[in-house]
Amino acid sequence: MSLTRQDVEKVALLARLKFNEDGLDKMTDHMVQIIQYVDKLSELDTEDVQPMAHALDIYNALAEDEPRPSLSREDALKNAPKRDEECFRVPAVLGE
Amino acid sequence: MSIIQKTATEQLALLNSGELTSVELTQAYLNQIEQVDGQVGAFLRVETESALAQAAAIDQKRATEAPLGKLAGLPVAIKDILCTKDTPTTCGSRMLENFQPPYNATVVEKIRAADGVILGRTNMDEFAMGSSTENSAYQTTQNPWDTARIPGGSSGGAAACVSADMAPLSVGTDTGGSIRQPAALCGCVGLKPTYGRVSRYGLIAFASSLDQIGPLARTVEDTALLLEVLAGHDPLDSTSVKQPTPAYSETVKQPLENLTLGVVDRHFGAGIDPEIETAVQSAIQVYESLGATIKHIAMPHADYGIATYYIIAPCEASSNLARYDGAHYGYRTDQAEVVAELAEDGSDEGPLVRMYRKTRSEGFGEEVQRRIMLGTYALSEGYYDAFYLKALKVRRLIRQDYDAAFEEVDMIIGPVTANPAFAQGEKTSDPMAMYLEDLYTVTANLAGVAGISLPCGFTSSGLPIGLQLQAAPFQEEKLLRAAQMYQAATDFHTRRPELS
Amino acid sequence: MSEFSYEIVIGLEVHVQLKTKTKLFCRCRTEFGNPPNTQTCPVCLGMPGSLPVMNKKAYFLSMRTALALNCGIPKFTKWDRKNYFYPDLPKGYQTSQFDLPMSEEGYLDIKSTKDEFEPRRVRIIRAHLEEDAGKSMHDEAAGKGDSRIDLNRTGTPLLEIVSYPDMRSAAEAKAYMQELRLLLTYLDVSDCNMQEGSLRCDANVNLHITTDDGVIATPIVEIKNMNSFRSVERGIEYEAKRQYDVWQETGKVLGELPKQTRGWDDSAQVTRSQREKEESADYRYFPCPDLVPVIVTDQQIEEVRQEIGELPSALRERLQNEFGLTVYTADVIVNQGLSLVEYYLELAAAAGDNKLAGNWVQGEVLRILNDQEIEIEDFPIDAGRLAELLKLVQAGDLDSSKAKDVFAAMLTSDSSAADVIKELGIEKVDEGALEALCQVLVERNQRIVDDVKSGNEKAVGALIGQAKKENPNVNPGQVRQICLEIINNL
């Protein structure tokens, strides 16, 4: 399986990361190596194998619909990099 | 013999008999940290004041003859991945440098409720991604047995502090070997419980379906004591299992009869350090001399463990770490720079996306970014089936190997690592070499089974060697008893590193 | 270019906020309108280390809804993560359901009370549970500066109901929304308040245009922000015309353009293109490792099925078949909601006349509810009191115009119908007195007697007028009948 620099750039945008030219080369290099290694899984025939997403078969962890206290607004906002009295603040969601 | 060289179990007896106070004990450890942590770098933060205050409060409680918890004044070191209310919790990352969670992890609550004294926060690979603790944004940790070498990782600080007598008990996390491998390289005991045995609530997630919190200590008995405190069902964690917690510390000294141990032949031979092979083979002979039967078992898919792990873990991590985007907490890049960039390059990328990308590229270290990239790629359109889905299927095959093995044997015995602690910087530029460090440990995480690492020898240059025992889900009690049998018959766990 | 006929093809994705006290994965309250960021906890803030725990009630309310929509309930369902970055989504993913939703393959029948379209069965692809996002508030005009984020709504349980593209007009889409809303209120699973966002609708719309070279399809557009039934209708109508015009201009057909998202601007009554994303969406769905699957038994599904009361479609049929109401009256009453139906049923039973009760509820009662903008729960005349009035009408003691006067007076008093009649002085005139009055009138008006005798029965009308002048309470029908009898016996 081949992975190009352009592919890596696309993935970086999806992952909201950004690399400079050298960083991109290095990342591409490392990813190609790792992907070549993990490709050894394709040796195995897994046609009839059920995927296993959880380590254990646990089901039905359901909680009753009973309210518990929320955090104070101060506690909710106290770690915010930018905030005002009421809200988190982020760069404009829309617009240029 | 100084008090800090005694085991936690011995210290607990002294505390209970009134010969020792928690303040004295805590102070002794604080002094040791003061003396040796400059060379080791196990702690990111030592919480001197609050530790002494907790110790004093517990002594006070004892004086009034109020019932005390199971730890009753014993100090505990905590990996900096567990949320502690209104206290910095960094996960070894620049991203969370100023982060103070508004809540406590369940295990932190449990340690407090058990009257444990929280000594401080131990160093780790950023977001628990690494096998050498070289990926911390803050400092490296040195192996107390040879400070030019790594302590293992990601719970490197957690293992090193126990090994250098800076804490009797320590809490780590294990996603692919992160408790067992540093325990082996630092010469202490570390246990990864069955997935679901210990609540993950408040554990900053790396790979949610693999992460598990566990104890590190110098002896099996002490490990049993701490596990007893950490384990138990938690309604706040949907993956926490409703199983009663056995009294590990009470049964740990009962030897197991008719113990059958499984040996996987391909664990030996090519690729493993001969000194490690010899030490592990001798440990197997010790078990035989204690009456255990040895059976050779096949784990046909074990060789695919690393490949499976390095798909599943990065996939989950890429999603778990999406929340670090500079919007609601943690690091955010300088807005003025974003605005300047916008003006300069005139591409159509908006200010919000720029803020995200810049924040994440500056806040995360290289290894974390690599795993986010891998996971994002493996989950993306057109690759999901070939990578992620395939890995989930092989994970099932690995689990089936374990199930078949545990039909035949009580436990699987083998090495923890192929090599002893390596030199600082030796593998930092070769991620694949670093990933292979987890060769013998990742399969337990993939299958969800329990595993323990305990000292079983030293290399000729004096580096510790670890022995791994793995048991079927929820068989920690037997695992501890089997480990204790070995420890009672050997003295590797009593040797201490020499730090000036 | 010449004009071609076209068909609008519409599929709806409806998000319903479920009526739970707490959020889907944490136990914060779900109240609407609280001050920003006062309804959050580590879980719904997406704090490091926090973990979700599924709300049991949300699951069972969803199942109730899905069953009422004739959906199948798989025994196994699981949760998936939909990954994308947005500041109102603090975890960086939305917990939703991807390949194994909690229900699939149902339908909802719609019809028009005004004969705008033929009755239609709209098939439902699936209904799945997911968490809501928070709210970002931005000054779109200014465009610069910060957006403000309120996470109170983050994690509120939503049921997403996805229909097949089975609707063929804006009126059908509106009717589907209205019928769905009605069903949801009968099920008591949601407040269905479109203004507060507890019922939201996105429409996927395109056209099938019959050209000289066969039928072509225009590119599909998803319309968002339609916050009322009227905007669903207008938004789709606008979009249909716009797509036709664009096709005439560009000739672009389905597959030649990516799916576009447009927002409905209610004040300007147009759809506007929403800013194109920087990249094509790739949500990287995968099973959420922090949540475990749900497995239900046949018995649990049956129990939920039993909880479901009579649904609108069944009630409409019952009111027609068992109560003899017209299709129109039955529709009007049922469409007003379960409380009005219950009022009707009580009234009909107490008054002993199903049709009369139906006419009164559909007529007078509904008129007052609409005029005063109140719900039936706040209607001042309870069914028992109104039944007394209806009995008097039925017995012929009150004509319909007097009955309306009595009804109007009862709206502002607690008096019984009989008391109101007394207060108004419109008691029924005594039979003997009425006959005596008629006798006098006949004697006084020989010319009218002659007219009637010569075959002009209508002439008796003048006597009714005179009788009313003498006593306004007389029943005109009775006067007519008595006078005719007297004249014929002369």
Ligand SMILES: [Mg+2]
């Ligand atoms: Mg959705």
Ligand SMILES: [Zn+2]
């Ligand atoms: Zn919450």
